[in-house]
Amino acid sequence: MKRLPGATDGDETDSDHADPEGQAGARHVPVLLPRVLDLLEPALAGRPAVVVDATLGMGGHSAALLAAHPQLTLVGLDRDPQALELAGRRLTAHADRVHLVHAVYDEIADVLGELGLPRVDGILFDLGVSSLQLDADERGFSYSRDSDLDMRMDPTTGPTAADVLNTYAVPDLARILREYGEERFAGRIASAVARRRAERPFTRSAELVELLYAAVPAASRRTGGHPAKRTFQALRIEVNRELEALRAALPAALGSLAVGGRMVVLAYHSLEDRMVKRELAARAASRTPVDLPVELPGHGPELRLLVRGAESATEDEITDNPRAASVRLRAAERVREAA
Incomplete structure (x- = not known):
């Protein structure tokens, strides 16, 4: 498989889920695993909890989590059928305590309702693209190897990255690059994409990387990282409607x-992290007017924040697992029911 210039797998930092079967498993370390276990333990330990x-x-x-808590029941969601299959093999020893569901995480309430679990004791989000997806050449997530421009986390449904490039209007494509990639040259890249697709549609990642090398100014390439990363x-x-979900x-x-x-939420870029921060902060604040001397009933905080700001990986963990370099961890505990 052709490797593209100027990139290494370590540049493509994102979620690093385990791969017990394939090549990713040889180097996989779940991101911030000891810290995740430590934060969830008070809610799960010593009783028949659900996570x-x-x-x-x-x-x-x-x-x-299953090894640490023998009475734990786990509900595992993933939109990727291949991930579910491999995780099922990994969790075989705990099969009687595990429910694996092919679903996107915005379906969590429906999934729990179908399982008859109105309340749970722990929830983990490890956002971003997984090692399985990033390392699979045919999935098209990596800009360091030439492949079909797919990028679907669930390869059984929905438009591909090639569909986005070949069909979106230039203003819409520029907006996506600007908002989701925080790309300074969004308009310039979108216009270049339109000119190129008028000649022939995009099908391969190498075609897009070549265009981006030409569209992004050389000075920015020298200081801003790989020119394909943000696009x-x-x-x-966009393909996986990640922020919407x-x-x-x-x-x-x-x-x-x-x-x-x-x-506990592990986020890997600022757009996700800001969304998580706002949601947790709003629920951790009192709704009692600031000029009142006492807390109004039902107006107190719903959540207690468990970490100060957002925690990052240590230098040692980043050395062991370069994909942990951009992780930001936030966590909260429910202290009362919502009003």
Whole structure:
């Protein structure tokens, strides 16, 4: 498989779910695993608790949670059928305590309703693209290897990255690159895409990378990282409606969390992290007017924040797992039911 110039797999930092079968498994370390276990433990330990891994991946975090808590029931969600299959193999020893569901995380309330689980004790989101997806050449997530421009986390449904490039109007494509990729040269790239697709449609990632090298000024390439990184991120987010799904998933997940339950979120870029920060901060604040001397009934905080700001990976963890470099962890505990 052809490798493209100027990129390494380490540049493509995102979620790093486990791969027990394939090549990714040889180097996989679940991101911030000890910290995730530590934060969830008070809500899960010593009783028949329920935890939702909303982004199961290959099941690295889930396997550790099940091993640590013998009475735990785990609900694992993933939109990727291949991930579900491999995670199922990994979790075979705990099969009687596991429910694996092919679903996007914004479907969490429906999934729990179908399972008869109105409240859960723990929820984990490990956002972003998984090692399985990034390392699979045919999936098209990596700009370092030539492949079909697919980028679907669920390859059984929905438009591909090639569809976006070949059919979106130039203003819409520029907006996606600007908003989802935080790309300074969004308009310039969108116009270049339109000129190129008028000659022949995009089908391969190498074609897009070549265009981006030409469209992004040389000075920016020298200081701003690989010129394809932001565009590939933007296309992936659009294809998989990641931010739209997360915007709906966060309140649904928090609404399913029992009092005393905890939620941990690992985000890998600023758009996700800001969304998580706003949702948790709003629910951790009192709704009593600031000029009143006492808390009004039902107006107190719903959540207690468990970490100060957002936690990052340590230097040692980044050395062991370069894809942890951009992670930001936030966590909260439900302290009362919503009004």
